[in-house]
Amino acid sequence: MRQMRIWVSGARGKLGAEVCRQAIAAGHQVIEADLTGPDPVDLMDPEAVARSLDGADAIVHCAGIASPENIEPVRLFEINTITTFNALEEAWKLGIRTAVLASSGSIYGTAWSPEEIGTPDVPIDEDTELRYVDPYALTKDVLERMGQSYARRGVQLTALRFHWILTRDEVRRYIAEAPPEDNRRNLWGYVDLAEAARACVLSLQPRTHNPYATLVIAAEDTGRHEPTTDLLALHSPRTRIHADLDGTASLFSSSRAAEVINWTHQSTWRDQ
Numbered sequence: 342m343r344q345m346r347i348w349v350s351g352a353r354g355k356l357g358a359e360v361c362r363q364a365i366a367a368g369h370q371v372i373e374a375d376l377t378g379p380d381p382v383d384l385m386d387p388e389a390v391a392r393s394l395d396g397a398d399a400i401v402h403c404a405g406i407a408s409p410e411n412i413e414p415v416r417l418f419e420i421n422t423i424t425t426f427n428a429l430e431e432a433w434k435l436g437i438r439t440a441v442l443a444s445s446g447s448i449y450g451t452a453w454s455p456e457e458i459g460t461p462d463v464p465i466d467e468d469t470e471l472r473y474v475d476p477y478a479l480t481k482d483v484l485e486r487m488g489q490s491y492a493r494r495g496v497q498l499t500a501l502r503f504h505w506i507l508t509r510d511e512v513r514r515y516i517a518e519a520p521p522e523d524n525r526r527n528l529w530g531y532v533d534l535a536e537a538a539r540a541c542v543l544s545l546q547p548r549t550h551n552p553y554a555t556l557v558i559a560a561e562d563t564g565r566h567e568p569t570t571d572l573l574a575l576h577s578p579r580t581r582i583h584a585d586l587d588g589t590a591s592l593f594s595s596s597r598a599a600e601v602i603n604w605t606h607q608s609t610w611r612d613q
């Protein structure tokens with residue numbers, strides 16, 4: 342892969358910092374854009390965004406509000422949508438034609454819905470209907486639609502629907518060792534932090550097919566020890582199952598990511 346200058350927004354956050362680390366390890370240069378750090382950039386300010394993008398070949402946009410907790414919905418909506426618009430629009434004006442956007446598995450509405458919306462069908466993939474009713478999911482739908490509009494203008498654009506981004510220790514703590522009811526809405530899924538960042542870096546490679554792609558990025562297993570079918574039978578009995586779910590198989594399918602960016606989740610929290 343050709344060496345690039347990659348502009349990473351949210352570079353001081355959980356995902357962005359790991360993207361920077363992997364991009365540098367792969368021989369790329371990185372331009373950090375974050376509210377914090379030695380050279381802060383506020384993505385709400387288009388002129389600041391344009392200045393920081395100078396010399397970039399590609400963008401990986403991870404800046405934003407990663408959870409609707411502790412923030413007013415209007416502020417969440419404002420930050421997540423305007424930061425994405427500024428990143429895409431200023432990159433477009435500068436001739437940058439490769440972009441990766443951090444979408445979320447929360448777009449399915451399962452994680453943050455104020456009331457139970459249920460999960461009618463599994464596995465969940467990119468063709469699963471969006472039934473969200475919460476503002477966080479709405480911001481990710483708007484992000485993807487913005488991405489599609491720039492893809493129509495010639496940007497190779499990849500929107501990655503990450504499941505809950507966790508380290509192995511965090512999977513153990515928040516999912517495996519928690520009561521199963523706690524993560525029922527999330528269907529006990531996760532994506533390892535390093536695997537999520539690897540999906541971002543792989544998405545930068547040129548593609549002739551699929552210049553626009555939305556991809557589910559999730560581990561191939563759940564964060565639980567119980568068989569997945571037992572979990573569903575006990576905690577989500579109305580969910581219809583459309584695949585063989587051996588053992589602790591995930592209820593999210595990332596097979597499109599394997600086709601489009603050659604990404605599969607290569608580790609599991611069960612590894613030592």
Ligand SMILES: NC(=O)c1ccc[n+]([C@@H]2O[C@H](COP(=O)([O-])OP(=O)(O)OC[C@H]3O[C@@H](n4cnc5c(N)ncnc54)[C@H](O)[C@@H]3O)[C@@H](O)[C@H]2O)c1
Nearest residue numbers: 351353354355356375376384404405407443445503505506
């Ligand atoms: N963490 C998860 O489980 C998860 C899952 C799915 C999707 N995502 C998405 O991935 C992205 C990164 O998530 P994260 O967990 O790394 O979040 P994070 O909170 O750790 O990092 C976000 C970064 O964005 C920066 N930021 C916020 N507003 C900014 C602004 N106006 N200008 C510049 N920088 C700004 C923050 O300073 C922070 O460093 C987010 O878009 C999030 O919605 C996260």
